[in-house]
Amino acid sequence: MSSKDWIEKDYYAVLGVQKAASADDIKKAYRKLARESHPDHNPGDPRAEERFKAVSEAYAVLGDEAKRREYDEMRSLFGSGAFRRSARGGGQPGGMPFDVSDLFGGAAGGDRRFGGAGFQDLFSSIFSGGGGGGAGPRGPARGRDVEAEVALDFDDAVRGVTLPLTLRAPGVCDTCHGSGAKPGTQPRTCAVCHGAGVTTRNQGSFSFSEPCRNCQGVGTVVEEKCPECQGTGGVTKTRTLNVRFPAGVADGQRIRLAGRGEPGERGGPAGDLYVHVKVRPDDLFGRSGDDLTLTVPITFAEAVLGTDLRVPTLDGAVTLRVPPGTPSGRVLRARGKGVVRKDGRAGDLLVTLDVAVPATLSDEARAALETFAAQTPPAAREHLDARVRRVS
Numbered sequence: 001m002s003s004k005d006w007i008e009k010d011y012y013a014v015l016g017v018q019k020a021a022s023a024d025d026i027k028k029a030y031r032k033l034a035r036e037s038h039p040d041h042n043p044g045d046p047r048a049e050e051r052f053k054a055v056s057e058a059y060a061v062l063g064d065e066a067k068r069r070e071y072d073e074m075r076s077l078f079g080s081g082a083f084r085r086s087a088r089g090g091g092q093p094g095g096m097p098f099d100v101s102d103l104f105g106g107a108a109g110g111d112r113r114f115g116g117a118g119f120q121d122l123f124s125s126i127f128s129g130g131g132g133g134g135a136g137p138r139g140p141a142r143g144r145d146v147e148a149e150v151a152l153d154f155d156d157a158v159r160g161v162t163l164p165l166t167l168r169a170p171g172v173c174d175t176c177h178g179s180g181a182k183p184g185t186q187p188r189t190c191a192v193c194h195g196a197g198v199t200t201r202n203q204g205s206f207s208f209s210e211p212c213r214n215c216q217g218v219g220t221v222v223e224e225k226c227p228e229c230q231g232t233g234g235v236t237k238t239r240t241l242n243v244r245f246p247a248g249v250a251d252g253q254r255i256r257l258a259g260r261g262e263p264g265e266r267g268g269p270a271g272d273l274y275v276h277v278k279v280r281p282d283d284l285f286g287r288s289g290d291d292l293t294l295t296v297p298i299t300f301a302e303a304v305l306g307t308d309l310r311v312p313t314l315d316g317a318v319t320l321r322v323p324p325g326t327p328s329g330r331v332l333r334a335r336g337k338g339v340v341r342k343d344g345r346a347g348d349l350l351v352t353l354d355v356a357v358p359a360t361l362s363d364e365a366r367a368a369l370e371t372f373a374a375q376t377p378p379a380a381r382e383h384l385d386a387r388v389r390r391v392s
């Protein structure tokens with residue numbers, strides 16, 4: 001867990017408690033939420049799983065007295081969420097005194113730098129002003145995360161599939177190699193910050209550094225713009241990735257591909273690619289976690305007398321025994337005919353029997369049924385009849 005997480009996440013809100021909540025209240029709130037969102041109680045529900053993770057993460061901090069104190073101090077230093085945008089690499093010059101992406105030096109470096117260290121280190125690196133990312137031209141910045149959506153066929157989601165995914169994303173301009181300057185010209189050192197990338201503003205006894213507005217913190221200004229990218233240094237590029245979707249991927253699930261997002265700037269690491277999965281429904285089968293579901297109509301006679309049913313699976317057909325006297329709605333299980341995971345664990349095919357009532361009958365069938373009715377004891381409705389007598 002990085003310091004950046006702490007700044008961005010409101011663990012109190014996640015647990016639904018006040019900031020002044022007692023340790024006991026926090027524990028109670030955690031237990032309740034963890035129980036509700038536990039994956040065992042919500043099989044196949046990726047949102048519950050996300051929620052469970054978020055709740056656990058929040059409790060790992062708020063449930064620990066020392067960590068909670070540190071978290072509170074850090075949040076009060078930075079204000080809740082004030083740095084959210086710039087932390088994603090889209091730092092706005094002006095308005096914000098610091099650019100968190102600089103402070104954290106990109107994801108990987110930042111995590112290493114702050115892993116295990118307290119906020120003291122962070123604090124000192126902001127105000128020391130020397131070296132590092134705080135002052136001087138902006139250092140490497142992590143590339144933005146990219147989101148994409150993919151619709152999978154039902155079978156592909158069950159079995160797993162590798163699909164090419166075409167992404168349109170910003171890339172470095174080939175004409176100017178990202179400098180933004182017309183070929184043959186060079187970007188000039190910024191006249192406002194003299195190449196430092198930051199300007200310093202005095203306010204009382206504090207002095208604040210902020211990214212230079214003239215050069216957007218780069219330290220240089222392009223005078224003759226590259227015709228290809230209009231001086232931005234970037235163009236929209238199309239790239240195709242082969243994305244592996246594991247067997248059993250569920251509708252609504254999000255797959256993270258580390259380092260497959262936008263490239264970093266000035267040598268920073270690339271962002272991540274998040275692929276949101278939509279699964280197209282099948283016309284026969286449904287999904288419940290790793291189990292497949294199927295509804296099979298049977299006749300009243302089959303339910304009463306029993307029968308063998310041939311039912312399709314995603315992989316061939318199976319025969320299921322319907323024992324005599326099977327009630328409507330009974331669920332039969334074909335073991336191992338559900339989603340087969342990579343580790344060999346497999347879900348089942350759950351077959352729900354639905355006793356179909358004929359809308360019309362031949363004369364012979366009606367006569368046979370009337371004979372049957374005359375030989376059959378009435379349905380067990382005494383408890384309802386008793387209530388009817390009482391209320392009428």
Ligand SMILES: [Zn+2]
Pocket residue numbers: 173174175176177178179180181226227228229230231232233234
């Ligand atoms: Zn260019």
Ligand SMILES: [Zn+2]
Pocket residue numbers: 190191192193194195196197198212213214215216217218219220
């Ligand atoms: Zn400047």
